[in-house]
Amino acid sequence: MKALRNFIDNIKPHFEKGGKFEKLHSTFDAFETLLFVPNTTNKNGVHVRDAMDMKRTMAIVVLALVPALLFGIWNAGYQHFMATGQEADFWPMVLHGFLKVFPIIIVSYGTGLAIEFLFAQLRGHEVNEGFLVSGMLIPLVLPVDIPLWMVAVATAFAVVIGKEVFGGTGMNIWNPALLARAFLFFAYPAHMSGDTIWISGLTSGEGIVDGYSGATALGAAVTSGNVDKFSIMDSFLGVIPGSIGETSTLAILIGAIILIYTGIGSWRIMLSVFAGGFLMALGFNAIGSTPLMQIPALHHMVLGGFAFGAVFMATDPVSATRTVRGKYIYGFLIGVLSIMIRVFNPAYPEGVMLAILLMNTFAPLIDHFVVESNIKRRLKRASVNA
Amino acid sequence: MSEVIKIKKGLDIRLKGKADNVFGQAQLPDLFAIKPTDFQGVVPKMVIKEGEKVKAGSVLFYDKYQPDVKFVSPVSGELKAVIRGERRKILEVVIKSDGNNESLDFGTSDIAGLGRDAVVKRLLEAGAWPYLRQRPYDIIARIDDTPKAIFISGFDSAPLAPDYDFILTGKEKEFQAGVDILNKLAEQVHIGINDEAASKVYNNTKGVNIHRFNGPHPAGNVGIQIGQVMPLNKGDLIWTLQPQEVAAIGKLFTTGKPDFERTIVVAGSEIKKPVYFHTILGAAISPYIKNNLNTSENIRLISGNVLTGSQISDDGYLGFYHSQFTAIPEGDEYEFMGWAAPGFGKYSISRSFFSWMCPKKEYRLNANMHGGKRAIVVSGEYEKVLPMDIMAEQLFKAILVEDIDKMEQLGIYELAEEDVALCEFVCTSKMNLQKILRDGIDLMIKELG
Numbered sequence: 001m002k003a004l005r006n007f008i009d010n011i012k013p014h015f016e017k018g019g020k021f022e023k024l025h026s027t028f029d030a031f032e033t034l035l036f037v038p039n040t041t042n043k044n045g046v047h048v049r050d051a052m053d054m055k056r057t058m059a060i061v062v063l064a065l066v067p068a069l070l071f072g073i074w075n076a077g078y079q080h081f082m083a084t085g086q087e088a089d090f091w092p093m094v095l096h097g098f099l100k101v102f103p104i105i106i107v108s109y110g111t112g113l114a115i116e117f118l119f120a121q122l123r124g125h126e127v128n129e130g131f132l133v134s135g136m137l138i139p140l141v142l143p144v145d146i147p148l149w150m151v152a153v154a155t156a157f158a159v160v161i162g163k164e165v166f167g168g169t170g171m172n173i174w175n176p177a178l179l180a181r182a183f184l185f186f187a188y189p190a191h192m193s194g195d196t197i198w199i200s201g202l203t204s205g206e207g208i209v210d211g212y213s214g215a216t217a218l219g220a221a222v223t224s225g226n227v228d229k230f231s232i233m234d235s236f237l238g239v240i241p242g243s244i245g246e247t248s249t250l251a252i253l254i255g256a257i258i259l260i261y262t263g264i265g266s267w268r269i270m271l272s273v274f275a276g277g278f279l280m281a282l283g284f285n286a287i288g289s290t291p292l293m294q295i296p297a298l299h300h301m302v303l304g305g306f307a308f309g310a311v312f313m314a315t316d317p318v319s320a321t322r323t324v325r326g327k328y329i330y331g332f333l334i335g336v337l338s339i340m341i342r343v344f345n346p347a348y349p350e351g352v353m354l355a356i357l358l359m360n361t362f363a364p365l366i367d368h369f370v371v372e373s374n375i376k377r378r379l380k381r382a383s384v385n386a
Numbered sequence: 387m388s389e390v391i392k393i394k395k396g397l398d399i400r401l402k403g404k405a406d407n408v409f410g411q412a413q414l415p416d417l418f419a420i421k422p423t424d425f426q427g428v429v430p431k432m433v434i435k436e437g438e439k440v441k442a443g444s445v446l447f448y449d450k451y452q453p454d455v456k457f458v459s460p461v462s463g464e465l466k467a468v469i470r471g472e473r474r475k476i477l478e479v480v481i482k483s484d485g486n487n488e489s490l491d492f493g494t495s496d497i498a499g500l501g502r503d504a505v506v507k508r509l510l511e512a513g514a515w516p517y518l519r520q521r522p523y524d525i526i527a528r529i530d531d532t533p534k535a536i537f538i539s540g541f542d543s544a545p546l547a548p549d550y551d552f553i554l555t556g557k558e559k560e561f562q563a564g565v566d567i568l569n570k571l572a573e574q575v576h577i578g579i580n581d582e583a584a585s586k587v588y589n590n591t592k593g594v595n596i597h598r599f600n601g602p603h604p605a606g607n608v609g610i611q612i613g614q615v616m617p618l619n620k621g622d623l624i625w626t627l628q629p630q631e632v633a634a635i636g637k638l639f640t641t642g643k644p645d646f647e648r649t650i651v652v653a654g655s656e657i658k659k660p661v662y663f664h665t666i667l668g669a670a671i672s673p674y675i676k677n678n679l680n681t682s683e684n685i686r687l688i689s690g691n692v693l694t695g696s697q698i699s700d701d702g703y704l705g706f707y708h709s710q711f712t713a714i715p716e717g718d719e720y721e722f723m724g725w726a727a728p729g730f731g732k733y734s735i736s737r738s739f740f741s742w743m744c745p746k747k748e749y750r751l752n753a754n755m756h757g758g759k760r761a762i763v764v765s766g767e768y769e770k771v772l773p774m775d776i777m778a779e780q781l782f783k784a785i786l787v788e789d790i791d792k793m794e795q796l797g798i799y800e801l802a803e804e805d806v807a808l809c810e811f812v813c814t815s816k817m818n819l820q821k822i823l824r825d826g827i828d829l830m831i832k833e834l835g
Contacts, residue, residue, distance in 0.1 A: 005720055033758060037724030041717060041753040045803075045820040046810045047692045048399070048545075048714065051732035051739055053757020055725035057764060057814055060738050126758055170761030170815075262738040266766065322765035322779060371780050375795040378775075382619035 008032055026120040030127035058132040060264050064255035065136050065312065071251040072244040073097035076144045079199040079241055100144050100200045101244055107148050109135040111155040119164045130169030130176075130318075131159065137177035137312060140245025141305065141353075142184070143197040150188060154180040174360045175319045178353050185353070195219060198241035216242045218304045218342065218350065227295055227303065235302040246308040249301070256311040265315045268324065269331040273310035274301060276335020284343055292343045300339055309338065309352035319360040323370040330366055334359045390581045391614050393601025395773040397735055397808055399545045401692065401714075402655035402748045407552045410652070410661035414485075415670035418461050419478045419703035420446055423696075425516060426525045426824070427831065430457070430476045432468060439464050442489035443512055443644040446479050454529055458513030460646035460667040462488040478703065481668075494642040497566050505570045509635070512644045516706065517631035518571075521612060521624045523827050524802035533625040535616065536572045540588045540629055541580040541599075543606030544691040544804075548651040548662070548709045550629045551580075554587045560645075561629070562591055563636030569593050572625065578611035604773065609805045613774045618800045630709060648709060654692075655750040656680045656713040669704050671711055684716035686753045693807035694820070717752025725757070732756075735770065735812050760815040768819075771808035774800060778809055782819060785826030790833055793826055 014020045015028035032038075034055070042049060077093030077100075088096075112131045120127040138155055158180035163172040185192045195215040217230040217240055230240050238248025246252075259265025281297035288294050301307065314320060314334050321330040334355050341351030348354060422430040429450035434440065440459040449455045459465075461483040469478040492512050495504075506529065509515045518527040518536075527533070541550055554561060568575045574595060579585040581600040588596060597615050599605045608626045612618060630648055637645035646667040652674045653660040663674055671687060679685060688695035690708040704711065721727075732739045733749045768778035776797045784792035803820040810819040 005722070034723075036720035036722055037754070037756060038758065039718045039720050040755045040758075041686070042755055043697070045818045046807055047686060047688055047695065047697065047712075047753045048401075048733075048751040048811065049754070049756050049816065050736075050812045050814075051734045051756045052736050052812070052814050053725060053816065054760045054763065054814060055757065056738055059726060126760075128760065130763070168761065170763045263736040264738065264764070317765045318763055320765070323777065324766060324769065327766075367780075371777055371796070374775065374777050378619070378795065378797055381617060382621075 005036065008035070023121065026125065026127055027117050030117065030120070033126070054129045055132075057264055058129040060262050061133045061259065061312075062136050064258040064265070065133075065140065065245070067251035067254040068140060068245040068248060068308065068312075069101075069136070071238055071248040072140060072246075073101050075238055075247055076100050076200055076244065078239060079144075083199045096200070097144075101139065103148055104139040104142060104144075104146065104151050104244070105136070107151045108138045108155050111152045112138075112159050115156060115159045115164070119168065123168075125168075128169035130163070133316075134158065134163075134176045134180075138180045141177060141181045141243050141308070141313075143192065144200045144244055145197045146184070146191060150184055150191060154184045157183045170318055172318055173364075174357055175313055175316045178313055178357055178360075181353055182357060185348075185350075193219070198243075216240070216304065221292055221295065227299060230303070232296075232299050232302060235299065243305060243308075246305040249307045252307045252311050259311065259315065265311065266317070266320070266327055268327040269315045269320060269334075270310050272328045272331030273314050273335040273338075276332035277301060277306060277310075277339050278335070280336045280339040284339065290343070300342070304342070304350055305352045306338060309356055310335070313352070313356050314359075319363065321363045321366045321370075323367050325373075326363070326366045326370045329370075330359055330363055333362075390598045390600050391611075393599060393605040393610065393614070393773045395770060396543075396602035396604055397771045397812070398543070398602040399692075399733065399751070399811070400746075400748045401545045402750045403653050403657050403660045403713075404546055404748075405548075405651045405653045405660035405662060407549060408661050410659065410663050410674075412663055412665075412673040412676075414483070414666065415673050416483055417466065417480055417670045417701075417703070418459075418463075418483060418666060418668040419480045419670070420457055420460070420668050421478050421703065421705060422447065422457070422476050424706040425449070425457075426523075427451070427828070428455075428526065430479075432476070432479075434465055436465050436467060440481060442487065442646060443492070444490060445513070446481075447476070449526070452526070452529060454510050455515050455526060456510060456513050457516060458644065462486050480703075489643045491642050492638070492644070494640065497563060497639055500567075500570060500639075502570050505567055508639065512638050514631075514635050514638055514644065517627045517635065518625050519627065521609060521618055521626060521802065522622075522799035523831060524609075525831070527625050531623055533572045533623045535574040535576055536568045536625045536627070537576045537578070537608055537612050537615075538594075538627060538629060538632060539606055539608035539611055540577045540585060541583060541606045542691075542709075543580075543603035544693055545603070546651070546653040546660075546710070546712055547606070547691055548649070549583075551583050551585055551587070552662070553649040553709070554629055554633065557633045558587050558590060560633040560636035560640065561587055563640050564632035564634070565591055565593050565636070567635050567639055568627075568632065576611075576615060578606075578608065578615070580606065601773070604771075604805055604808060607802075607804050609800065609802050610773055613800055617775075620794060620799060622799070628707065628709070648704075650674075650704065650709050650711060652678070652711045652713075654688075654711075654713040656685045656715060665704070667704065667706065671698060671700065671702050671704065674711060675700065675713065679713060684718055686714050686716045688712040688714070692751070693811060694804045715750065715752035717754030719754075721754075735767075755816055757814075757816055759817070762815050762817065764814045767812050767814060768806075768809040771812055772806065774805070776800060778806065778819075781826075782817070782822055785822050785829075788829060790830065793830065798823075798826055798830060 076097030081088040112135045158176040162176040162179040166172045221227045236249045260267045281300040284293040337355035338351040430447040432447045433445045441462045445456045463483040466482040467480045471477045520527045576595045578597045581598040604610045634645040689705040728740045781796040
């Protein structure tokens with residue numbers, strides 16, 4: 001490590017002010033701080049600091065995504081071999097999924113980080129770590145058969161329009177990863193919905209077992225009116241078609257445990273999303289006038305992107321509400337709206353994405369009212385005492 | 387027995403190098419200094435020149451904005467140097483002690499017979515007025531004000547902080563006299579004491595309202611205690627001071643001589659033998675760290691505690707409001723892939739480092755930032771360590787955009803830097819929150835007076 005440190009110290013002057021590569025300072029800094037936690041010390045104020053920093057925060061979130069990713073890779077292979085009617089062992093499935101999923105991840109990270117570096121360079125500030133998470137989230141919410149160029153376009157859109165125009169990580173209004181998905185959803189609906197895109201190889205149709213439908217549970221529910229083909233257990237484990245990372249509620253729950261235990265993800269938001277969704281679904285069950293309304297509440301929780309959205313998307317601290325009480329309201333409304341969109345709008349069976357983006361928009365308003373209530377409480381205290 | 391007020395939010399940072407309740411032996415230093423930078427908002431005007439002789443209690447400088455507030459020499463000797471920084475700002479007024487410890491005598495009188503004006507006058511001329519600090523703003527009290535109460539925190543809950551129970555043992559009489567004096571300045575005197583300590587001195591003091599507190603730091607911060615007992619509203623005024631200062635005021639009135647003797651604790655992971663010392667206000671740190679430091683790497687010396695203290699060099703001095711020297715490793719080194727390491731020895735309030743597996747461990751924390759400054763991303767961090775009904779993040783944002791109305795509405799009057807020090811400690815984005823708060827307070831003073 002000493003040698004590496006010496007090497008960096010040697011080339012560092014070139015990237016400082018007045019050096020040959022002064023313009024690449026941000027890029028150099030990003031790599032340097034990735035390799036070595038910097039030696040800066042506290043000058044004023046506190047002399048000791050919590051060891052937590054943004055890199056660690058983002059790294060933990062990526063770690064929490066790993067179970068969903070690994071399962072998604074396996075499931076991509078599993079679904080493929082099921083659709084083609086072939087027998088395959090565990091490893092061939094993983095290999096097939098890996099070859100499908102890995103390029104998407106590479107494209108997502110490549111595009112996004114290139115833009116992040118470019119903007120940091122232009123603005124002359126440090127490269128932000130936010131994209132480490134977004135770059136992983138984007139592949140996980142996309143169908144496995146998505147063309148790679150679309151991944152690149154969507155990522156570029158999300159990073160530039162979703163984040164950089166607002167000033168970068170910490171300033172954005174909407175969750176960048178969801179924005180990427182929403183962009184694709186509306187710009188290329190044919191590639192983002194339907195019965196064939198969720199399983200690799202189904203779009204081209206080669207060697208598919210006759211009559212095999214690759215519809216997701218929600219897609220099937222819209223057309224056939226029920227989700228009987230997808231048992232709660234299968235949906236919970238995730239052996240169903242769907243976006244790469246969203247199918248296994250179990251894998252997502254492992255991620256949720258990591259996030260909650262380390263204190264990085266907000267359990268308040270996760271809990272209230274599930275509570276809101278569950279209550280809404282129960283309410284629909286009670287009415288029960290359409291087949292979609294009759295899907296049991298518990299089943300709703302494990303279908304589609306509901307769990308993934310609740311755990312990884314709604315909890316994005318930048319686009320969520322920032323006050324404690326605001327988090328309960330925000331989460332609850334996401335849950336309610338997700339199920340409502342699901343049930344009432346068959347054109348968009350995936351309600352979670354729209355619900356979260358909508359509530360992202362309203363998060364500052366919710367916070368505003370929570371802050372106002374704090375202000376009122378303080379004023380009241382003053383007038384009681386006076 | 388009054389009710390115990392439980393503080394739930396907060397954090398006790400477990401640092402290595404806590405002092406035992408014993409006294410160490412050390413020669414008093416030759417040099418002492420009063421640092422005008424310890425006093426928020428004070429613009430010092432020197433009264434004497436370098437080389438002039440002083441006694442303990444002789445005026446060194448006064449405040450341009452409150453000329454009656456005098457700052458006096460803690461020892462007898464001569465004015466050695468006035469150290470100036472950028473734009474000739476006075477940083478340190480250094481006195482070379484002659485070792486005789488002669489002090490001015492202001493005469494004694496029966497405390498019970500003194501009126502408020504006489505008390506104020508004596509405090510001012512003997513240089514004891516700066517002990518009184520006001521909330522809001524945490525600045526030296528204004529002479530013409532009458533506060534609604536005076537509040538003393540009887541214990542310090544900061545990391546490695548001194549144990550005032552131990553320090554005040556034997557000073558019961560002075561403390562009682564000090565409280566009697568304070569009772570002439572305001573209608574009520576309150577003391578917040580640690581429920582888990584014996585607090586003999588406080589419990590035996592007459593003429594005070596005692597409040598018991600239980601919980602982690604910042605339970606010992608006077609601002610937090612005020613917030614629990616009588617939260618500050620707009621227009622309210624409360625004065626605060628520290629236990630040793632109460633005793634010093636008591637001694638001033640009982641003996642007629644200004645008292646600058648202090649007991650300090652010298653602690654921290656880099657101190658070989660963390661113990662208490664008897665010393666005098668403004669003492670140089672040198673005798674207390676001589677042969678008492680682990681010297682394997684660079685060391686950060688702090689007057690005060692690791693959260694709110696100020697960095698000093700090895701020939702630096704004790705701050706006016708400090709009862710503590712702390713020494714920790716500087717930590718000015720690179721750490722390979724530190725953000726990805728499991729981090730058994732790292733301290734974090736989040737459980738993202740494996741150090742949560744050893745909850746009782748004491749840490750040797752250094753002054754490294756552990757990361758780079760970022761925009762605020764993580765939410766809800768500050769509220770976990772600030773036991774007040776204050777939306778800290780929103781308040782800081784209001785300060786950053788200089789929105790005075792919002793600052794007032796969100797409760798800036800209730801806070802001082804020390805109260806948000808823990809917020810700064812836990813901040814993932816490494817913001818300098820104490821500095822931000824002080825900037826906000828300065829703006830309030832400038833705009834509202």
